[in-house]
Amino acid sequence: MKTAYIMRKEIRESVLTSKGFLWYILTSVILSVLSYLFLTNSELSLLDQGQMLYMIMNFVTALGILIGVVSGSDAIAGEIERGTLEALLLSPASKTEIAAGKLAAALMNWCIIFVISIPYLFVVGKGGQNLLSGIVYLAVLGTLLAVIFSAFSMGLSARIKSMKNSLIVSFLIFLLAGSPIFLSAALRTTWFGRVLDLVNPFADAINTFDSVVVDSQGFSYQTGRIAIICGYAFLSLLFLKRSVSRLEM
Amino acid sequence: MIIKVENLVKRYDGHTALDGLDFGVEAGDVFAFLGPNGAGKTTTIRILTAIIRADSGSVLIGGHDVFKEPAEVKKIINALPESSGYYEWMTGREYLGFFSDLYEGKTSTQDIRALLEAVGLHGKEDHLISSYSRGMKQRLGIARSLINRPKLLFLDEPTNGLDPIGRRDIHDLLIDLNRKHGTTIFLSTHLLDDVNRLCNRIAIINYGKIVRTGELEKMKGKGTIDDIFFTSTEGGTL
Ligand SMILES: Nc1ncnc2c1ncn2[C@@H]1O[C@H](COP(=O)(O)OP(=O)(O)OP(=O)(O)O)[C@@H](O)[C@H]1O
Ligand SMILES: [Mg+2]
Numbered sequence: 001m002k003t004a005y006i007m008r009k010e011i012r013e014s015v016l017t018s019k020g021f022l023w024y025i026l027t028s029v030i031l032s033v034l035s036y037l038f039l040t041n042s043e044l045s046l047l048d049q050g051q052m053l054y055m056i057m058n059f060v061t062a063l064g065i066l067i068g069v070v071s072g073s074d075a076i077a078g079e080i081e082r083g084t085l086e087a088l089l090l091s092p093a094s095k096t097e098i099a100a101g102k103l104a105a106a107l108m109n110w111c112i113i114f115v116i117s118i119p120y121l122f123v124v125g126k127g128g129q130n131l132l133s134g135i136v137y138l139a140v141l142g143t144l145l146a147v148i149f150s151a152f153s154m155g156l157s158a159r160i161k162s163m164k165n166s167l168i169v170s171f172l173i174f175l176l177a178g179s180p181i182f183l184s185a186a187l188r189t190t191w192f193g194r195v196l197d198l199v200n201p202f203a204d205a206i207n208t209f210d211s212v213v214v215d216s217q218g219f220s221y222q223t224g225r226i227a228i229i230c231g232y233a234f235l236s237l238l239f240l241k242r243s244v245s246r247l248e249m
Numbered sequence: 250m251i252i253k254v255e256n257l258v259k260r261y262d263g264h265t266a267l268d269g270l271d272f273g274v275e276a277g278d279v280f281a282f283l284g285p286n287g288a289g290k291t292t293t294i295r296i297l298t299a300i301i302r303a304d305s306g307s308v309l310i311g312g313h314d315v316f317k318e319p320a321e322v323k324k325i326i327n328a329l330p331e332s333s334g335y336y337e338w339m340t341g342r343e344y345l346g347f348f349s350d351l352y353e354g355k356t357s358t359q360d361i362r363a364l365l366e367a368v369g370l371h372g373k374e375d376h377l378i379s380s381y382s383r384g385m386k387q388r389l390g391i392a393r394s395l396i397n398r399p400k401l402l403f404l405d406e407p408t409n410g411l412d413p414i415g416r417r418d419i420h421d422l423l424i425d426l427n428r429k430h431g432t433t434i435f436l437s438t439h440l441l442d443d444v445n446r447l448c449n450r451i452a453i454i455n456y457g458k459i460v461r462t463g464e465l466e467k468m469k470g471k472g473t474i475d476d477i478f479f480t481s482t483e484g485g486t487l
Contacts, residue, residue: 002350002351005347005350005351006351009336009347012338013336013338017338082334083330083332083333083334084333084334084335084336086295086300086330086333087330087333087348087390087393089299089300090298090300090323090327090328090330090394091323091348091351091352092320092323092324092351092352092353093351094320248300248301248302249295249300249301
């Protein structure tokens with residue numbers, strides 16, 4: 001219950017604000033541009049439906065991670081910097097309840113982005129046979145990745161107590177995780193590239209999307225990667241719990 | 250005794266902030282906690298209110314061990330921290346509502362209104378906190394610290410930055426709380442005027458140790474509070 005009250009406060013503070021709306025407007029603008037390009041550009045439209053859907057899914061996932069990193073960094077360090085944390089710690093809400101409420105609010109951001117993306121996924125992927133399974137995979141893996149990155153940056157912000165520094169570190173990790181997008185396919189097929197892809201939860205997610213919507217492979221092909229992502233989600237939650245439980249002013 | 254502190258030690262990377270602190274506070278006291286800058290007052294309050302941990306020693310609040318039963322302690326205490334920030338995007342009323350929600354026995358809307366009135370914020374309760382002056386925020390902070398009707402209230406320099414009228418209002422409010430509700434008040438302050446008007450017992454801390462403690466009236470026999478303060482804290486901390 002306390003968690004719900006803290007979540008409500010966080011949502012009012014960071015989701016339902018002009019800054020929050022800016023994110024959502026930005027999301028839909030970029031998605032509109034991407035979809036428009038996909039559907040009108042003759043060269044791009046050589047891509048099949050599955051590939052276009054795959055690219056939109058990657059983009060939405062990356063955006064979900066990014067917003068998780070930003071709201072996670074602000075969640076605890078921001079309260080310390082604004083001097084509001086001590087009053088919150090004086091209340092009967094435990095540190096775990098506070099962190100859970102904040103994490104839930106950070107995931108709210110992801111949910112909104114996901115919902116915004118659904119019409120675009122339909123427009124781009126309509127007619128393709130893997131549209132629905134793509135949306136289901138995006139919902140599940142996107143949520144897990146949002147958990148991983150929000151919980152990690154929140155835990156980090158509780159440890160280093162500086163919003164700017166934890167944002168910088170988390171953002172670097174975000175770039176590192178996103179780097180496979182920029183690597184050539186050839187590089188990624190070497191054994192070293194494969195190992196890197198496997199230990200990187202973001203790469204695991206987009207490779208799963210690739211396998212599901214482009215190659216039409218079934219669930220049994222995805223279990224390894226999904227297990228790794230679940231492992232990261234578990235570890236990041238553990239990291240968050242430990243970081244806040246030893247939080248001191 | 251509502252507060253019993255024994256041999257409390259707190260170190261911040263090598264620097265000893267509290268060096269074997271011992272003192273007690275009786276229920277119903279208005280207890281002044283005095284000392285130069287850096288003496289360890291805020292550190293003590295943070296430990297007693299379960300915000301930070303000590304390295305060793307024991308603290309009993311209302312019979313509960315602060316380190317083992319922080320949740321029990323939080324039910325009967327509350328505090329106004331030294332430098333408190335506020336959710337500037339809330340109104341004063343929303344701010345108190347948010348904190349009252351976190352307690353089991355929720356405060357009714359009438360009680361919240363009464364609380365805002367008691368601290369002198371009537372007419373401002375539906376304004377955004379970002380529009381409040383420093384003194385108004387301080388009053389809101391005090392209202393927040395009373396939201397659970399604490400038996401024991403910690404105030405870390407509560408009249409800091411208030412004008413003489415604001416200070417008098419806060420004094421009156423605290424006297425009222427103590428007399429009518431029997432609230433024990435633990436007051437850290439630099440203003441000896443606060444002490445003279447409010448407190449019946451004092452303790453002076455220097456370099457993380459209690460150097461003087463006792464009843465104000467008895468101590469006054471040996472000079473003014475200023476004299477006692479200066480002679481006890483010669484070469485004070487920083
Ligand atoms: N978070 C911290 N990290 C490192 N040192 C700290 C920290 N907090 C306090 N200290 C040190 O502990 C000592 C006691 O500080 P404290 O804030 O308790 O003093 P104080 O009596 O409240 O002083 P003031 O009257 O200035 O508020 C000081 O030497 C201070 O530098
Ligand atoms: Mg202090």
